[in-house]
Amino acid sequence: MIFLATPSPIGVPGAGIFSQPFLLSLMVWAPAIVALGIAVMPNPRGRYDTLMKQIAFFTNLGVGFLLFIAYNQFQNYLPTPQFEEKQPWLPAIGVVYHLGVDGPGMLMLVLSTIVGIASVLGSLGVRERVRSYFALLLLTQSAVNGAVVARDMFVLILFWAAATIPVAVLIMGWGGPRRTAATWRLLGYWGFGTVALIVGTMALYSFTGAKTFDMDTLLKTSINPRMQLVVGLLMLVAAATRLPLFPLHGWIRDVTAEAPVGVAVIVMGASSRLGAFLLLRTLIAAEPAAAKLLSPLLAVLAALTVGYAALAALRALDVRHVGGYLAMIPGGITMLGFAAVSPLGVAGSVLSMFAGGLSAALIVGVCAILSERAQTRSLLVLGGLAPRMPNMTWLLIVAALALLGVPLLASFTAELMTFFGAFKTQPIGAFAVAAGLVVAAAALAKLLYRVLFGAANPDAPGVSDASLGETWFLGLLAGALLWVGLFPSGPKIPGTDVPLFDPGLLNQMSAGLSEMASSYTLPTPTLPSQ
């Protein structure tokens, strides 16, 4: 409807064919339906294991195709959500099946799809109970997509909570030796976060008296700053358990170390980014008074998270633990952008959700593959692997550079925007985060030196380089980081401003962002009248 009501800037071939209200539902429910199909498919003695893997891969590719269409038809000059679907679901309590996507939502969908494809490729080595594994992986992806496009708090909670169970079962069923502890920790922390989210939502529902969970009403009804603060704190707790932020990060070490590679990638790449996305929707965009009051706390959490993660990575002797701790750093940077409560900082945070998700997935994936290929996780044993693992060497270097935000990678643009925004309003916090990044650089340098360039250990087990599938999935994550870093506004036909096939993630991301950050725009100084 929105598509028809607004003028189209350019006559895009095929425009309008996917504006019918089913596109987002298809992206959310298709993986779930395929998962159910896989789960009931007969698979005597694993005869169709390869077929299951292919089905999961092509389902992800299909979702990717739908996203490509939506991405290209997305009108980034509109501040309102697009491809909206709205049906009453539980009218007695005001629940609406309301889906829609705006700029940050589109960015999260792109992230979720890339990470989804990478996680399936990273799981090709799974040999046990293949049917159940891929069914659960697809359910996880479905839940993440659902949480991203939800425009009703009930729908958001539904998918947010639904993502927990398949991830927990995946870790418990296919994880490493300490998988049981990892599962309970994940359930405990994520469950606690979900409780905070539900209580926060219910508080909002009760305080506003809106009698609806639709975000368009619930998050736009004004409440007094004290109530905003209570709701904001609850949302912060929910976000901190997912992203994760210090001190609610207790699950990350065990989960990233024990989960199978594909699961670790989807958890760190997409599921955990939902924490930042939730904070954007419910605090930054909806409760400006609370966001301003909480901004010093956000800055402290950002600094503590980056500092703790860097120090813990420096001290850890298990390569997968190092990967897990380092994967916390992008979350801290995203939080710093929110703490800035300025348009530039918020924009940086949104881009950092994407870049941080890819970086976190990449470092966790590289560390996991490295430990598998080197047959040990101990940094005391690993050494001098660069000549024997050229692919992994490059990928580990790209992951390290992405975490530090060096130019030519997407994280550079994100960190630049975040720090420029934050140094204005939260200089101490920004300085502390920058100091934490210096320690992180030291930790990464130590890791690279020890694992790749140090002296080879003659007693270490034999090593082999990443397989083609592993290189592909890690390369996909690295490639996406490079692509957005090189072409943040999309590639153009030389000599013109006409986009080739990608309108640019930065452009798409901006749809609706200025409205979200409008409360934080500083007043324009006026000249004294003469």
Next chain:
Amino acid sequence: MKNLVFVPDLLVVAAALVFVVGVQLGWLRRRRYLPAAAAGVALVAFLFELWVGATVGTYFGGAMVQDRFALFAKAAVLLTAALALATTDWQAEDSLSIGLAMPLLAAFGVMVAASAADMVGLWAGLELAAASATVLVSLRRPDLGLRLLVAGGVASGLLLIGIAFVYGTTGNADLTAVRSVLASVLPTLPLAIPVLLLLAGLAIRANLAPFHVATFTAELGASPLGSGLLLGVVALASALVAIKLAAALVGVSAVYAPFLEVVAGIAMVGGGAAAIAAHAPRARLAYLAVSQVGWLAAGLATHYRAGIGSSLFLLGAFAVAATCGPAVLGRAEGGEMAIHGLGVLRPARAAGLALAMLSLAGAPPLAGFFGEFAVAAAIAQSGHFELLAVGLVGWVLGLVAAVSTLRVLYIQSPLEDARRGGMVLPMVTTLSTAGAAALCAVIVAYGVFANPIMGLADQGAEALGLR
């Protein structure tokens, strides 16, 4: 059309009598088709109820009433009975004829309570449902049957004393009249005592913690269907009676609301915590059911239309999962080892058990989650955030327990025959497979089609005169 309203009631009673008498007298020879016939009767009654049940009216001089509340409750119990009869492992039951008849009679008891317009009708319906379950328990374990009879007697006594006191105070047994009299009465201690006695009696029947200890051993020791009836149908009957009484006593809600809040909190957290500690699948199911009954009570404690409508909506989801959970588990009722790898050995039953357990734990996106969320919204609207927080803690504990069972069902490898010992797997028949698949579909569809179902539940609460 008006006179057809009681056809579903007549159908289930007639079928129950035919199964008891017919098998005893040798009229029904093809015994293998009898479970399908019983499930078919309940299904036809369910469809008939949906068709003719929308006709609103009063019957038997105002003693029975057919309204949206009765329609919702009757449809819920008939669907539950149909699914339970279809999924039951009949090799694990002690008597086919009694096993077929008792769920139908229990359903009839619930239908009587749902239509009752006075307190006597409520009591009669509840006792009929409870007696049917007691018969099934006694078949396997007479000692537990006796224990249940004593506990039931105490519950019934408390209920009757409470009813008598309320009758004495208001001078009327009719629910509408009680409601109008109490609307102008201030809550006093002499009124509070009978109301609390009423609730205590109902709490024993409904397995509301800590009163569940009275009947819990019987639930664990009964046959699968007997356990399902006790956990699901009898609790459903008690909750329906509680809802009707709460609507009638809404004028003195200050008397019962604090009591319900406390026991709801205990049930929600206690049930979840005990479910984690329990390892036997049936005990875990039972504790999860206790936890969900806590949510039902929390909805009642709000004593508003939104809360009671939400409780009614959750009640439908609860009845299906709590009754069919033990039934689908069948003979695999020993310790946790009995269901090791059930996902491979009995995929349909394992899926039914997993979904029933997840629904009782309130896992999204299943029936129980939708119901619990609706209750949570009502609790928030009434401003009881402490109760909401306690309930959500119980919810997380329940989820952890349910995930533990998923691990055993799907991740543990099946035991070799030598290690299985006396533990028997549930039998597989076409009916049980179809029943388990239907159970899965109902638990999933309850959330997907929440709009019409919740709408009906809300109309049911409105029919009780709540605002």
